[in-house]
Amino acid sequence: MRQIKSINQPFTDMAGIFRLVVGFTIGLCALFSGQADADRIREKIYYTFDKHAFCMRRLNGTHEIGCSSSPSGDVGVLHYVTSPEDVQYVSRDGPHAPYIAIINSLDVKFYNLNIFKTLQDSNRVRGVILIKYDNESLPESFSPDKTCPNEGYGFYEDSPRGSCGGIPWNAAGNGMLFQRWNFPIFMLYQDADIDYLLNNCTYRFNQPKTNETSPAWPLCSAELKSYMLAAADSQTCIRRSNLLTNLNPQTRCDPLQGFNVWASLNPVNQTAPRKANSTIIIAARLDASGVFDFIPGVESSVSGLVTLMLVAESLAKVRSDLTDREIMFVLFNGEAFDYIGSSRLVYDMQKGEFPQKVDLSSNDTVQNAVVRLEDIDLFIELSQLGLVREGKFFLHTDPVSSADAHVRDRVRLFSSISGAEATKANMTSVFLNGTQLPPASFQQFLRSNVSVPGVVITDHQREYQNHFYNSEFDSLKGQMSDYPVNMSDAEAYNYATSIAINAQKVATVVARSVYKFVTGNALKEEANLTTSANLMYCYTYKSNCSLFISYFNGTADQYLKASPLSLYIGVSRGDGSHPVTYASQMTLGNLIGERVNLTEADCKAPAHDKMNKYYFYYNPVVNGTRSGYCVKTNTDLSQAKSPAFLLDDYSGKYSTWTESIWASTSIRIFLQPDPKQDLYTLAFGIVATVILTALIFGMSRAAGDIFLASEDA
Amino acid sequence: MPRKSERMDLSRKTDVFKADLSRKYFLGGFALLPFLWLINVVWFFREAFCSGDVSANAEHKRIRGYVVKSLVGCVACTGALIAWIVVFQTHRVQWGPQADYMSFIIPVGIP
Numbered sequence: 001m002r003q004i005k006s007i008n009q010p011f012t013d014m015a016g017i018f019r020l021v022v023g024f025t026i027g028l029c030a031l032f033s034g035q036a037d038a039d040r041i042r043e044k045i046y047y048t049f050d051k052h053a054f055c056m057r058r059l060n061g062t063h064e065i066g067c068s069s070s071p072s073g074d075v076g077v078l079h080y081v082t083s084p085e086d087v088q089y090v091s092r093d094g095p096h097a098p099y100i101a102i103i104n105s106l107d108v109k110f111y112n113l114n115i116f117k118t119l120q121d122s123n124r125v126r127g128v129i130l131i132k133y134d135n136e137s138l139p140e141s142f143s144p145d146k147t148c149p150n151e152g153y154g155f156y157e158d159s160p161r162g163s164c165g166g167i168p169w170n171a172a173g174n175g176m177l178f179q180r181w182n183f184p185i186f187m188l189y190q191d192a193d194i195d196y197l198l199n200n201c202t203y204r205f206n207q208p209k210t211n212e213t214s215p216a217w218p219l220c221s222a223e224l225k226s227y228m229l230a231a232a233d234s235q236t237c238i239r240r241s242n243l244l245t246n247l248n249p250q251t252r253c254d255p256l257q258g259f260n261v262w263a264s265l266n267p268v269n270q271t272a273p274r275k276a277n278s279t280i281i282i283a284a285r286l287d288a289s290g291v292f293d294f295i296p297g298v299e300s301s302v303s304g305l306v307t308l309m310l311v312a313e314s315l316a317k318v319r320s321d322l323t324d325r326e327i328m329f330v331l332f333n334g335e336a337f338d339y340i341g342s343s344r345l346v347y348d349m350q351k352g353e354f355p356q357k358v359d360l361s362s363n364d365t366v367q368n369a370v371v372r373l374e375d376i377d378l379f380i381e382l383s384q385l386g387l388v389r390e391g392k393f394f395l396h397t398d399p400v401s402s403a404d405a406h407v408r409d410r411v412r413l414f415s416s417i418s419g420a421e422a423t424k425a426n427m428t429s430v431f432l433n434g435t436q437l438p439p440a441s442f443q444q445f446l447r448s449n450v451s452v453p454g455v456v457i458t459d460h461q462r463e464y465q466n467h468f469y470n471s472e473f474d475s476l477k478g479q480m481s482d483y484p485v486n487m488s489d490a491e492a493y494n495y496a497t498s499i500a501i502n503a504q505k506v507a508t509v510v511a512r513s514v515y516k517f518v519t520g521n522a523l524k525e526e527a528n529l530t531t532s533a534n535l536m537y538c539y540t541y542k543s544n545c546s547l548f549i550s551y552f553n554g555t556a557d558q559y560l561k562a563s564p565l566s567l568y569i570g571v572s573r574g575d576g577s578h579p580v581t582y583a584s585q586m587t588l589g590n591l592i593g594e595r596v597n598l599t600e601a602d603c604k605a606p607a608h609d610k611m612n613k614y615y616f617y618y619n620p621v622v623n624g625t626r627s628g629y630c631v632k633t634n635t636d637l638s639q640a641k642s643p644a645f646l647l648d649d650y651s652g653k654y655s656t657w658t659e660s661i662w663a664s665t666s667i668r669i670f671l672q673p674d675p676k677q678d679l680y681t682l683a684f685g686i687v688a689t690v691i692l693t694a695l696i697f698g699m700s701r702a703a704g705d706i707f708l709a710s711e712d713a
Numbered sequence: 714m715p716r717k718s719e720r721m722d723l724s725r726k727t728d729v730f731k732a733d734l735s736r737k738y739f740l741g742g743f744a745l746l747p748f749l750w751l752i753n754v755v756w757f758f759r760e761a762f763c764s765g766d767v768s769a770n771a772e773h774k775r776i777r778g779y780v781v782k783s784l785v786g787c788v789a790c791t792g793a794l795i796a797w798i799v800v801f802q803t804h805r806v807q808w809g810p811q812a813d814y815m816s817f818i819i820p821v822g823i824p
Binding site: 068071228231236239243248250252 | 809817822823824
């Protein structure tokens with residue numbers, strides 16, 4: 001726990017001015033005696049909260065969203081908003097405007113779009129501090145994403161019923177994430193900080209004394225600083241970042257970008273002729289989003305991602321039966337921001353560069369054959385799947401592409417197999433073919449080639465089961481899937497939460513269905529529940545699990561903490577992938593790969609092989625030595641940077657999201673004296689300067705009378 | 714009186730020299746250097762207007778002519794510059810990329 005200091009009260013009355021003068025004199029003395037310490041005064045005035053989250057600015061082709069403070073920070077008197085009267089007080093009646101509102105983020109009566117708009121429109125609020133207690137219960141629902149996520153970038157933009165077909169898929173969505181706020185928003189999430197903010201400052205100084213209606217100065221105030229350098233829109237900030245004639249070249253924003261993870265069972269070498277309709281793609285989402293940078297995304301994306309990994313594990317065990325098809329597993333990154341990863345992958349496919357461009361001029365005889373949109377026999381997207389109710393999951397299919405007989409046949413075949421397999425596993429697979437698809441990566445494939453057969457598998461028929469889609473509350477606790485209290489980490493690692501169980505059940509049906517779809521025979525194996533439990537533990541609870549640690553050569557501590565990894569795609573400088581992308585790549589690599597007997601030094605692809613990757617997995621250190629094993633796998637990354645930035649096309653065909661650069665962020669509180677005090681201090685300074693100048697001028701003129709002239713002058 | 718720098722001391726030069734110098738400054742201003750006109754005005758203001766009966770001295774008359782013309786040029790340029798600055802600052806955002814390409818320093822954090 002942080003050591004708590006008390007706040008000194010600077011200059012609050014005439015005695016304060018006297019103290020100022022005395023302090024100044026003492027300060028000068030200290031300065032000349034060489035013992036001044038400038039930090040000390042600042043520390044005495046301000047109390048800084050180091051652990052904070054803040055709302056940043058993002059831009060797209062036409063808009064800016066999110067928050068920024070003014071360049072030197074915004075200052076306001078703190079007021080804890082806990083009732084509608086408090087909203088009135090800060091936005092209309094309070095005499096000490098401007099205010100900074102403190103709002104409990106777990107109380108959606110106040111943490112919502114309307115209240116924030118009221119505060120913004122009043123022009124009396126300079127910022128909001130959200131507080132998030134650790135142990136308080138979460139709200140019933142809260143999603144800062146739109147009711148129709150990724151609206152405007154899907155397959156149905158021209159449809160008369162709109163992007164989402166009239167269905168409010170994300171019914172809880174309030175769209176706060178996509179609002180532009182003209183004040184900074186910070187979040188404090190450490191209980192000790194919140195306690196200090198409220199009890200040691202706000203309550204102590206900002207409550208009216210008995211018999212008075214409003215509190216008297218000095219008041220507890222805060223200064224929020226998060227100045228964002230980007231403005232207007234992505235095109236503008238990228239242009240300004242790159243202008244060569246600019247005298248002070250300054251990067252203002254970076255495109256949201258990262259990497260997709262793909263893995264291939266039974267890959268096809270580019271020298272062998274690829275058979276028509278030979279590829280089955282099984283896809284899920286890797287990223288999620290939220291207002292702040294804690295993005296657990298348990299149901300929003302991890303549920304589908306873990307299901308995909310379980311399917312991969314099951315099918316890898318029977319790979320020799322599946323040689324008829326290449327089965328690709330793809331995790332799309334940046335899907336929360338208008339389908340960054342999937343739009344790029346489709347773009348790469350159309351250019352003949354997915355997985356990689358075939359390089360015939362090199363000596364690499366073993367290279368992956370390119371996958372084209374026409375090669376896709378079936379696209380299976382595993383969307384939100386953690387909240388399956390009564391064993392019922394839904395196969396969403398697209399009504400537009402079903403007009404094509406081939407597409408209709410493939411989709412019908414898979415759904416009938418899936419229906420039969422679900423029944424065998426005591427589940428229900430509901431085939432939906434009349435309504436539009438929910439927001440899904442698959443829409444990007446349809447947009448470019450309407451004859452790709454595909455299904456989107458979810459746990460919801462219409463509105464999401466998930467009440468926390470893309471929010472900071474999409475955690476194990478939010479989804480009622482927490483570990484039992486007092487369970488040790490070792491037990492929890494193998495404990496299957498309800499989400500882990502659901503993922504395993506759906507994975508079983510999907511894996512068996514794919515097997516039957518390809519071979520015509522039945523698969524007996526179930527998906528591995530232990531793997532499901534382990535992966536859920538690593539992705540949603542503690543990322544410093546033994547599984548993830550094995551991907552790092554002793555450097556795990558830098559990336560893995562006793563908390564989930566953030567699923568925000570973020571920006572990428574240099575070539576490295578984010579920890580969650582790397583962990584997913586290594587996990588998938590291990591699940592579909594084959595162990596080979598090679599030492600760490602030899603664990604690399606032989607000459608002329610550009611197809612297979614060799615990953616090394618580390619065992620825990622025993623007696624000072626770190627052993628491990630080598631896996632040969634066909635797993636790699638592909639760029640998840642929107643084609644908009646390659647084509648310089650900001651028209652809205654592709655995602656154009658960028659994130660602003662900021663100089664620094666800080667949140668600190670202090671006791672603010674009466675603004676009249678500023679005037680007194682200024683007047684005192686001017687008077688003192690005039691008097692002292694006159695005095696010195698007089699002394700200088702009368703110097704001959706005051707001082708003895710020295711002999712040799 | 715403080716001692717003047719000898720090099721800058723115009724009082725030692727002939728009126729013809731001064732008139733020629735003033736002319737050079739005046740002509741130089743046309744090379745998009747309105748500041749030269751301002752210097753011309755400041756430097757020769759006294760010769761042109763405060764040295765008694767100017768009409769008696771042809772060179773002083775010439776100087777006055779150059780000073781007046783320089784003053785007009787200087788005011789016109791200043792006016793044009795101010796007008797441009799006002800137009801640019803009020804229309805910078807609206808002009809979009811063109812305004813950025815014209816700028817050497819672009820402010821951060823605002824459109």
